[in-house]
Each structure stands twice: as C-alpha cells, then as structure tokens.
Amino acid sequence: MRRFLGLFIILVFIFVIIIPTVIIEGTHLLESPVEVKSGENLVRVYLHRSDTIEIMPMEEYLVGVVAGEMPASFEMEALKAQAIAARTYTYKRIEEAKKEPNKDHPGADICTDPAHCQAWASDDVLRKRWGLMNFWRYKLKIREAVRATRGMVLTYKGELIDPVYHSNSGGRTESAAAVWGGNIPYLQSVPSPWDKSAPHYLTNHSFSLDELEQKLGIKLNTAVSSLPSAQNSLIKVKKKTATGRLKEVQIGDKIFDTVKLRQLLGLSSTNFTWQISGNKITFYTVGYGHGVGMSQYGANGMAKEGKKFNEILGHYYQGVKLRIIKN
Numbered sequence: 001m002r003r004f005l006g007l008f009i010i011l012v013f014i015f016v017i018i019i020p021t022v023i024i025e026g027t028h029l030l031e032s033p034v035e036v037k038s039g040e041n042l043v044r045v046y047l048h049r050s051d052t053i054e055i056m057p058m059e060e061y062l063v064g065v066v067a068g069e070m071p072a073s074f075e076m077e078a079l080k081a082q083a084i085a086a087r088t089y090t091y092k093r094i095e096e097a098k099k100e101p102n103k104d105h106p107g108a109d110i111c112t113d114p115a116h117c118q119a120w121a122s123d124d125v126l127r128k129r130w131g132l133m134n135f136w137r138y139k140l141k142i143r144e145a146v147r148a149t150r151g152m153v154l155t156y157k158g159e160l161i162d163p164v165y166h167s168n169s170g171g172r173t174e175s176a177a178a179v180w181g182g183n184i185p186y187l188q189s190v191p192s193p194w195d196k197s198a199p200h201y202l203t204n205h206s207f208s209l210d211e212l213e214q215k216l217g218i219k220l221n222t223a224v225s226s227l228p229s230a231q232n233s234l235i236k237v238k239k240k241t242a243t244g245r246l247k248e249v250q251i252g253d254k255i256f257d258t259v260k261l262r263q264l265l266g267l268s269s270t271n272f273t274w275q276i277s278g279n280k281i282t283f284y285t286v287g288y289g290h291g292v293g294m295s296q297y298g299a300n301g302m303a304k305e306g307k308k309f310n311e312i313l314g315h316y317y318q319g320v321k322l323r324i325i326k327n
C-alpha cells in the first residue's frame, strides 16, 4: 500500500509540477521577443482596449496582425499573402503618420481596432482562442508566413498600395469605385469563384418591421407591408453596381446607400435580397465584407489549387509589384 502511495505522489509531482513547467517554459521560448537589431523598423501601435501605446518590431507586430485578421488554419500561401497585405498597410500608415499625425491616435502609427486600422491579437488572446496546443502550432505557422515574406510590400507605380481585403466576395470582387467612389487602378472587380464553397457564403438577418423602422429612423406603411406586393413596394432598388450588388435602395420614403445600410443593419454584405413575412423581414446576403481587394477565402482557395502568394496578390490587386523594404 505504501509503495502505491509513493508511486501516486511521484505521478502527481510529474503531472502537476514538471509537465506544466516544461509547457510554460516552451511557451516562453515561442514568445521571446524578436531581438531588435539596430536600424530595424519599429511600429508604434495604439492598443485600443488598454489605451496604451506599445513600440514593436515590425515583423513581430505582423505576426499578431495576421493571427488577428486571417484564420490560422488557412494555407501557408494565403497566410503569406495576408502578411504582405498587412505589412503594406502598416508601412502606408507609418508614411501617413510622418506627414500628419493620426487624429484618433496621434502618438501612434496604427491601432489594433479592426474598424479603424487593422486587427492585432496578443499572445494571451491567441492562447485563449486557439488553446495551448494549437497556440504552438499556429503561432509557428504564422511566424513562418511573416518570416518567408520579410520586408515584402505591394506597390503600384512606385507607391505603396492601399491593400484592402475582406472575408468572402461571394464569387466576384467589387471595384473600389463602385463601393467608395473614385477609381483605383489596382482595385478592380475580378472573379473569385473559390468563395462559393466558403463558410458565410450565404447568411441571413431577420428583423421585425418595427426594429427595421427603429434602426433606420424611418416610418413604414405597415398596412401595405402585409400585402403580398409589399416585397417590392417596401424596399425599392434604385441602383446596382456592375457586379450586381445593390448600390442604393429606397426603404419607406428614405434612400440609403447600401454601404451605410449594411452598417446600420449589420448585414454581411451589400449583395442581398429580402423577403417579408407578416411583421418580419429577412435579408439574405451573399459573401461577407465590402468585397473590395483580396478575398481571404478566395486567397485560401487559390492556395489550395497550388497558387503562390505572388499569384494570389497579383490576381486581387491588378498590376501591382512586390518590393522589399530592407530592415
């Protein structure tokens, strides 16, 4: 009996003390900050949740961005494409901050709010999101995507591009001109058939008609809405883009730009149809995101077909060149 007790104590010691220590030590190895060599490019990052500014080595910062912006399970070539897009975006923000400090975070080049600049995930967040074992695997994978493309950025006619991207275009990307106005030569509409097999290709959003009125600040003729013809009379399409997304719709007596409407209703995209049933309206959306620039699921689909990161980037950003910023 005593022998068993001794064995039990040894086992407890191994499982409770030794194994966690080894794992924690190992994690520390992975987290050890990249050594800042003289002349290495640094980026001033405003952490919007903690309201602090951290100065990070560019390439280390990008690991957190790629982890925050793209599923880590994606193909390596898609992650490399994302790393280059994120690096280009960051250098562009630095360039702009040098000319004129950013109004929202004057002491920093970029922030971690994806609605303002680009997402960035700390190791703590990633450990929770991925679990300890996947944290190891995914962090190494993303670090490899960043390392393999070190210093690479996208340019058009010698200038850094605005490398906008989205989750899923729904089958064809949209031109910048159609969404935001103003033609940008490298942000044109291109086919992206890979998106059709991705999650969130089709989603729906339902609201009661009262909710719709409230969210949009409008008054509907609800007597009309119960008639079968209400499908067409309640919402009228005023303008479509060349790819078939809705550009302007009239709801009640108000005309909405669909970019604004998408924001007000939290729709997945501006490519939608709708159905009214009783007091309920359901929007059926295709794709996820604004649809301009690189489709992330499209990038992953291309990578699965054996395409390299430069081919992916060349497809979604027409006519761009890869340059290397030495650091």
Ligand SMILES: [Zn+2]
Residues within 6 Å of the ligand: 104, 105, 110, 111, 112, 113, 116, 117, 118
């Ligand atoms: Zn920002």
